[in-house]
Amino acid sequence: MATLDQTVDVHEDHGPAKGITRWLYTTNHKDIGTLYLWFSLLMFFVGGTMALAIRAELFQPGMQLVEPALFNQMTTMHGLIMVFGAVMPAFVGLANWMVPMMVGAPDMAFPRLNNWSFWILPFAFIILLSTLFMEGGAPDFGWTFYAPLSTTYAPQSVTYFIFAVHMLGISSIMGAINIIATILNLRAPGMTMMKLPLFVWTWLITAFLLIAAMPVLAGVVTMMLMDIHFGTSFFNAAGGGDPVLFQHVFWFFAHPEVYIMILPGFGIISQIIPTFSRKRLFGYHSMVYATLSIAFLSFIVWAHHMFTVGMPLAGELFFMYTTMLISVPTGVKVFNWVATMFRGSLTFETPMLFAVSFVVLFTIGGLSGLMLAIAPVDFQYHDTYFVVAHFHYVLVPGAIFSIMAGVYFWLPKWTGHMYNERLGQLHFWLSFIGVNITFFPMHFLGLAGMPRRISDYALQFADFNMVSSVGAFIFGFSQLLFLYNVVQCIRGGRTATDQVWEGARGLEWSISSPPPYHTFTQPPLVK
Amino acid sequence: MTTDIYYVPKQSRWPILASIALFILAYGAASLINALTAGSGGGLGLSLLLTGAFCLGLILVGWFSNVIHESRSGLYSAQMDRSYRWGMSWFIFSEVMFFAAFFGTLFYVRMLAVPWLGGEGDKGVSNLLWLGFQAQWPLMITPDMNAFPGPKEIIDPWHIPFVNTVILLSSSVTVTIAHKALKLNRRGHVVGWLLATILLGVIFLSLQAIEYVDAYQEMGLTLQAGIYGATFFILTGFHGLHVTLGTFMLFVIWLRVLKGHFDPEHHFAFEAVSWYWHFVDVIWVGLFLFVYIF
Numbered sequence: 001m002a003t004l005d006q007t008v009d010v011h012e013d014h015g016p017a018k019g020i021t022r023w024l025y026t027t028n029h030k031d032i033g034t035l036y037l038w039f040s041l042l043m044f045f046v047g048g049t050m051a052l053a054i055r056a057e058l059f060q061p062g063m064q065l066v067e068p069a070l071f072n073q074m075t076t077m078h079g080l081i082m083v084f085g086a087v088m089p090a091f092v093g094l095a096n097w098m099v100p101m102m103v104g105a106p107d108m109a110f111p112r113l114n115n116w117s118f119w120i121l122p123f124a125f126i127i128l129l130s131t132l133f134m135e136g137g138a139p140d141f142g143w144t145f146y147a148p149l150s151t152t153y154a155p156q157s158v159t160y161f162i163f164a165v166h167m168l169g170i171s172s173i174m175g176a177i178n179i180i181a182t183i184l185n186l187r188a189p190g191m192t193m194m195k196l197p198l199f200v201w202t203w204l205i206t207a208f209l210l211i212a213a214m215p216v217l218a219g220v221v222t223m224m225l226m227d228i229h230f231g232t233s234f235f236n237a238a239g240g241g242d243p244v245l246f247q248h249v250f251w252f253f254a255h256p257e258v259y260i261m262i263l264p265g266f267g268i269i270s271q272i273i274p275t276f277s278r279k280r281l282f283g284y285h286s287m288v289y290a291t292l293s294i295a296f297l298s299f300i301v302w303a304h305h306m307f308t309v310g311m312p313l314a315g316e317l318f319f320m321y322t323t324m325l326i327s328v329p330t331g332v333k334v335f336n337w338v339a340t341m342f343r344g345s346l347t348f349e350t351p352m353l354f355a356v357s358f359v360v361l362f363t364i365g366g367l368s369g370l371m372l373a374i375a376p377v378d379f380q381y382h383d384t385y386f387v388v389a390h391f392h393y394v395l396v397p398g399a400i401f402s403i404m405a406g407v408y409f410w411l412p413k414w415t416g417h418m419y420n421e422r423l424g425q426l427h428f429w430l431s432f433i434g435v436n437i438t439f440f441p442m443h444f445l446g447l448a449g450m451p452r453r454i455s456d457y458a459l460q461f462a463d464f465n466m467v468s469s470v471g472a473f474i475f476g477f478s479q480l481l482f483l484y485n486v487v488q489c490i491r492g493g494r495t496a497t498d499q500v501w502e503g504a505r506g507l508e509w510s511i512s513s514p515p516p517y518h519t520f521t522q523p524p525l526v527k
Numbered sequence: 528m529t530t531d532i533y534y535v536p537k538q539s540r541w542p543i544l545a546s547i548a549l550f551i552l553a554y555g556a557a558s559l560i561n562a563l564t565a566g567s568g569g570g571l572g573l574s575l576l577l578t579g580a581f582c583l584g585l586i587l588v589g590w591f592s593n594v595i596h597e598s599r600s601g602l603y604s605a606q607m608d609r610s611y612r613w614g615m616s617w618f619i620f621s622e623v624m625f626f627a628a629f630f631g632t633l634f635y636v637r638m639l640a641v642p643w644l645g646g647e648g649d650k651g652v653s654n655l656l657w658l659g660f661q662a663q664w665p666l667m668i669t670p671d672m673n674a675f676p677g678p679k680e681i682i683d684p685w686h687i688p689f690v691n692t693v694i695l696l697s698s699s700v701t702v703t704i705a706h707k708a709l710k711l712n713r714r715g716h717v718v719g720w721l722l723a724t725i726l727l728g729v730i731f732l733s734l735q736a737i738e739y740v741d742a743y744q745e746m747g748l749t750l751q752a753g754i755y756g757a758t759f760f761i762l763t764g765f766h767g768l769h770v771t772l773g774t775f776m777l778f779v780i781w782l783r784v785l786k787g788h789f790d791p792e793h794h795f796a797f798e799a800v801s802w803y804w805h806f807v808d809v810i811w812v813g814l815f816l817f818v819y820i821f
Contacts, residue, residue, distance in 0.1 A: 240641055
């Protein structure tokens with residue numbers, strides 16, 4: 001795609017500062033990307049530990065390890081941490097590292113704002129995690145925090161939760177504005193929009209979704225705050241409001257949010273599959289238009305999360321059909337990935353293994369989504385483990401696998417060392433097996449009627465739950481291999497070439513590995 | 528696209544300090560609000576909130592001074608200018624979406640939730656909750672008048688709100704005249720018209736305050752007055768906060784003009800503030816139509 005016309009001399013006017021201040025005061029997109037990625041990995045392990053607490057309790061029927069009240073706090077905090085602490089910051093970290101190098105920019109458009117976007121996050125999570133130690137416990141109303149559970153019946157800590165969400169929103173909006181300005185304004189001469197690598201395209205669209213959706217989240221938590229403390233009745237029918245209103249506003253934010261957590265993943269996969277197929281991406285233009293269509297549709301499908309809440313028939317039908325429409329652009333993407341691999345010279349290094357399994361497993365998640373989209377049958381599946389299975393298939397072997405793939409793919413570029421390939425593949429296979437053992441049985445549990453978000457269950461669900469818990473522990477502990485491999489790769493290892501992968505194309509592969517602290521202080525010319 | 532050097536600032540202490548201040552502010556606000564609801568003092572929360580807000584204010588002053596200084600030293604290229612334009616445009620778009628959430632709430636409640644509760648339409652079965660409840664808008668009689676006593680009367684759009692509409696629309700004109708004057712380098716006119724804009728903003732806010740006092744003391748239109756009061760105050764309240772911020776921003780720009788900043792070609796801060804001002808103006812027109820008149 002984009003080829004470098006002339007290699008510009010990259011003079012280093014100043015390298016990284018020494019000591020801790022490098023990380024506290026930095027304005028460098030690579031440093032901030034690194035901060036985001038480490039923070040995300042830390043949150044991944046914190047949220048993962050909570051998931052293991054949940055799975056340990058569900059290993060057998062009956063109450064063994066955690067009290068029901070704590071169980072509810074674990075499911076809530078696990079969801080919030082994974083969404084806002086693990087997946088989103090990981091994608092922002094990858095964008096920070098790669099977008100400026102891919103478009104030939106010297107840095108992000110607003111480097112200081114970029115630092116602020118990151119450093120708000122740890123403080124927001126200090127507030128959120130501190131609720132675990134408060135009187136009345138942490139938020140226990142699920143990551144969707146439906147009113148009146150989150151208003152009338154909420155623990156005191158909900159107020160802290162609301163302010164933490166506000167901080168996360170500020171961080172995301174500023175980060176998204178930065179990414180949009182970088183992509184639209186800092187492209188090197190000759191880097192036209194239709195030459196942009198797909199990771200950049202998908203992030204551009206994701207940033208738009210963030211700016212459109214996050215303020216709505218701020219709005220809904222503000223209305224909660226008013227209802228709880230200032231006597232309003234937005235979500236209380238006694239004053240003429242409506243608890244269902246909460247769900248509408250929440251899902252108007254949260255459905256685009258779901259795509260915020262997958263579109264950058266689509267971009268990563270679209271970089272990796274062509275590289276290891278040693279072919280150009282099949283259907284570049286259709287990929288761009290498919291991403292745009294998905295982004296547009298994400299704003300008109302929200303009420304498919306609420307089929308059982310009591311909507312007029314016209315609403316049920318509208319949201320059912322628009323939801324099904326999403327499968328068209330998504331199908332285009334899956335088709336293009338498969339067509340890219342078709343008759344390519346494939347090799348299966350760790351990034352490619354994760355990418356191929358992404359295509360297969362994400363499609364399984366997509367198909368169960370199509371089942372859920374059918375309103376009449378959703379009455380059966382709603383709030384069962386079938387839903388849990390569905391969204392974990394699109395988030396774990398979907399979003400998380402795409403992040404893992406991206407990290408293995410770009411780690412040699414970042415560090416200048418190759419990671420341990422054997423260990424990487426071992427990590428992949430354990431993750432792949434673990435994830436399927438964990439989440440596939442949940443489909444059957446859900447179809448048999450096991451409700452989600454409960455700490456105990458009927459005996460008939462015992463066997464599949466035990467299988468699922470075993471899988472969760474395999475998956476969870478195999479992530480330590482990932483941590484070990486990343487640390488080892490940073491410390492040393494076989495030297496990586498500039499191009500790193502035989503089939504890699506694009507500006508980011510034309511610079512040295514590791515790249516100089518400041519890349520493209522003079523914009524390169526792209527033909 | 529130009530090939531000028533794009534200015535990448537060196538290390539900065541402002542962001543991390545601002546994060547810490549924001550943390551103290553948020554933690555203090557949550558503690559204070561919880562304490563107020565529980566009726567247990569809240570002194571610590573209040574001190575944290577004020578400390579955080581004060582520090583954040585100082586930090587933003589320092590941060591913006593840095594940016595202004597860099598801009599006036601000629602470090603910013605035309606490309607940088609475009610970054611700021613994109614940044615401000617998307618920021619305003621995020622504000623539009625914030626208000627969209629509250630407008631959406633208003634429309635949903637008026638068109639669907641309240642009629643259903645009154646037994647009308649597709650989901651009129653919700654009337655079983657409060658048999659005999661009659662749907663109306665403005666909602667003067669709430670389903671549970673003990674918990675949420677509805678307003679006795681509502682604000683007449685053709686008095687203060689209409690005057691405020693005229694004031695705010697005029698202020699959009701005055702700020703545009705000031706901008707034109709700046710482009711022609713008539714600095715005396717810039718100072719005058721900007722000051723007029725600021726005064727119009729202050730008058731708007733004062734009238735809004737009088738309206739609120741009236742609503743609370745005379746009309747029983749309060750936050751607790753059911754969904755009408757809730758939507759009324761969240762929309763007009765957040766709009767008022769944005770006008771306050773906008774007025775403050777205009778004031779800063781006015782001081783900068785007095786200090787001799789900006790020239791006919793380079794004055795993006797001025798433009799950004801006037802974009803923001805037009806934005807609060809447009810939101811007000813929406814409020815006037817859908818909150819006050821219809």
